[in-house]
Amino acid sequence: MPSTELESARFTSIDWATESGGWRSVRLRTAGLVAALLVVAALFTYDYVVAPRELFEFLDWDVTRIDWLFLVSTVLFVRYAVVPLAANRDRAASYAAEFARRPAGVLSLGYILAFGVLGVVGPEWFGLARVDFGTKLQPPVFATFDAADVWPYTCVGNSVGDVCHGTWQYPLGTTRVGEDMVKLIVYAIRIGLQLALSAAMIMVVVATAVGTAAGYFGGWVDDVLMRYVDVQQTIPAVVVYIVLATMYLGQGLFALALIFGLLDWGGIARLVRSEAMQRRTDGFVRAARSAGASDFHVVRKHVIPNSTATIVTALTRQIPLLILAQVALAYLKLNNVAYRSLGEVLLRGLSGNPVPWHQKWWIAGFITLFLVLTVVSFNVFGDVVRDVLDPQSEVA
C-alpha cells in the first residue's frame, strides 16, 4: 500500500503501478444497464424461439416489434435520464427549484409527467374504447346534441325532445360508432409515448455520436459526416417512410419510429456539433488533456454532459412533430396502429356521416385540443429545460 500520510511535506504519493483501475471501477449503473439490456435480449430470444404468440400469457400481451423497441428505449431512458437525476440529489433538487420558479415550466412538466404515466398504464387502467352503436354520438358533459337527423339514436343522459344532454359517463362524448373519446385519447397517449421515446432514443444516440465526432475531431471526419447530414436532410423522412413502410416494413408504429429515428436527426446533430466545437477549446477540456485524458474520456465526461441541454431542447422540438406526423399519416391511412389512432378518428369525425362535423364538434375539437396541448407543453418544456440546464449561465 503506498503512503497516504497527509502531513508529509510532499503531497500524498501514489504508486501508479498498482493503480490499474480494473473491474472494480465499473460502476453499478453501468452493470445495471448491461443487466437490463441482457434481460430484454433474453426475453426477446424466448419470445422469438419459444413463445412466438404470447410472451406474457397472464397479461394476454403479444409483444410486438414496437414494444421491443420501446422496452430498449425505456431502459436507456432510465439509465441516462432517471438514474443520474436520482443519484445526484443536490443537482436534481436545484433543477426542481429552478423549475418551480417558472409557472410555465411547472405546468408543462406536469402535463408531460401525466402524459408519461398515462402512456404506460392508461390503456390498461381506463380500458380500450369499444364500438357500441347504442351509445353513439353522445355529447360531452354540459353540452347538447340535436339528434333529430340521426336514427336510431339512444341518449344516455337526459333528453328534451330530440336534444340530448351529455353525462359524466362520457365526459368528452363519443364517436359515431359509440367509442368513448376519453379512452381514445388515453390510447393516443400510449401511441405517442411509444413513438416519441423509441424514435427519440434512436435520434439521440445517432445525433450525439455523429455531432460529437464531427465537432470534437473536426477535419475530414467533420467534413464527411456533415456532408452526409446535408444529403440526408434533403430527403424528407416522411417520403422514405411511405415508400419503405408500404413496400417492406408494414405501416406500423415500428416502421414510423425506426425511419423517423434514423433519418430525422440531422438538425440535432448539427446543434451537438457546434456545442462540441466550443467545448473542445474550453479550459477544462485542455486541462483534462494535459492531465493525460484520452479523447474517449473527454467526450464522455465533458463534451456529452455539457451538450445535454442542447440535446433535450432539440428533442422537445422533434417529439411533437413526430406525434403530429403519426396522426397525419394515420389520417391519410398511411399508418395503422394496433388499435385506434387519432388520425382515423379524426377522419371519421370530420366526415358528414351521419351529421355534418360541426354538429359532432367534440370529436375533432378534443383531438385538436389534445394535440395543441401536447405540442405546446413540449415546446414550453424545452424552453424551460434549456434555461435550467444551460451550463453557460453557470459558467458566467
Add this chain to the structure above:
Amino acid sequence: MTDESEADAILSVRNLEKHYPVRSGLLRRVTGHVKAVDGVSFDVHEGETVGLVGESGCGKSTTATSLLRLEEPTGGEVYFEGEDITEYGSDDEQAFRRRAQMVFQDPNSAFDPRMTVGESVAEPLGIHGLRDGDRQRRIVEDLLERVGLSADDADQYPHEFSGGQKQRIALARALILNPDLLVADEPVSALDVSVQAEILSLLDDLQSELGLSMLLISHDLGVVRQVCDRVGVMYLGELVEMAPTEELFANPQHPYTEALLASIPDPDPRNRGDAVELTGDVPDPSDPPSGCSFHPRCPRVVPPADYDFPEDSFREVLDFRLSVENGDVDGDEFASPADVRDEFDLPPELPDGDADAVISAAIEDVLAGDTGAAADRLGDAFETVCEREAPELVETDAGHPAACHLHGAASEHAPPELSASDDD
C-alpha cells in the same frame, strides 16, 4: 543528449519548432507556414522557475503546449530528465503526463460547470487509474486546504467561487498528481491585481515546499520579476534573450527587452520621457521579416557601414524606406520635400551629406510619383545587416545570451553601443 547543461536540467528544450500550415484555394494546398515557435532552446533546472515573456502572439503559449506535447511540435527535441519526450509512446507519455502539469490562463472556463470542484480536482486521479472515491476525497481535501481553501469547498460548483479561488483550485488540480514540472500559462493575467499577488505568493510557497520546477509564461514583466529565477524573452517565435531575472532587468542586452522594460510604468515622475518607443506593427508571423525579425521595429537598428548616422537617427530613415517599399507613401499628398521629411520625422538635413543626397533624391522621386524608383534608390543605399542576417543567440559581454547584431561577432557593426545604454 551530450550537452553538459542537460545533466542537471529537468527540462531541456532544443530547437523547438511549431509551424502551422496555411492552406488556401479550392484544393486546400499548403501555401505557407505560420512559424509560431521557430527554434526555441532553453533549460529548466530542478527547483527553478523560468519565465517566458513577450507580446501576445509571440509564441509563448504555443511553446508551452508543444513542449508538453499537448500539440505535437513540428521540429526539435524536448528532454525531460534526459529522455526525449517527443519519442515517447503512449505508456511513457501517460507517465510523463503525471510528472508535468499545466495551469491555464482563464480560471473561469477551467472547470466543467457540471462537476463539483472536488470532482474536477480529482479528475486526473481517475484518469490515471485511482478510482477509489474515499481515497480521492482524502487527497482532494488535503490539497484544497494547502492551496488556501477549505475541505468543504469540494462539494461546491465552480460558479460559486471567485476568479482567484478558481485559480487556486486549478493549481490544486495541477498538483494532485504530484508533478515535478509545472507549466503555468499566464496564471494571473485574468485576475485582479490584488489577487494576482496572492496567487503568485502561493505559487512561490508551493514551489519551495514541493521542490517544483516551473515554467511561467506571462506578458507581464512585473509578474515575472516577482517569481522567476531566469527569464527568456520571446519575439515572433524566437528567443531573443535569456538571463537571470535581476540581470535582465538591470542590464538588458537586446533592444526588444529594453523596449519591454521601458513599457513598465515608472511611478517616478522625474524618469518620464526617456522611454524607448516601438514603431511599426507586430509583423505577420506567416510572413516574418528577413534577417532579424525585429528589425522593422528596432529602435537600435544597425545602420549601413558606408554612411555615418548619429545615434538612433537611422530608425527614421529605415521607417521611411520601409513605407516607400510597402507603397504606403503617395506623392500627391505632399506639397514639398519638407512635408515629406516632416511626415517621417526626418531632420531637414542629415549630418552625412551622402546619405542626405540619397534621401533628397528619393523624396524627389516620390513627389514625381515614381515610388518604385524611390524604393530602389533607398533599398540600394540603406541596406542594414539586420535584414540580411538572422542573429544567433550568442553569449554577450554582460554574461548572458542575446540574439542581436549589436553583440558578439557582429560587434564590428559598431555604434550605437548598447551595453552603455543602462546609464541613461
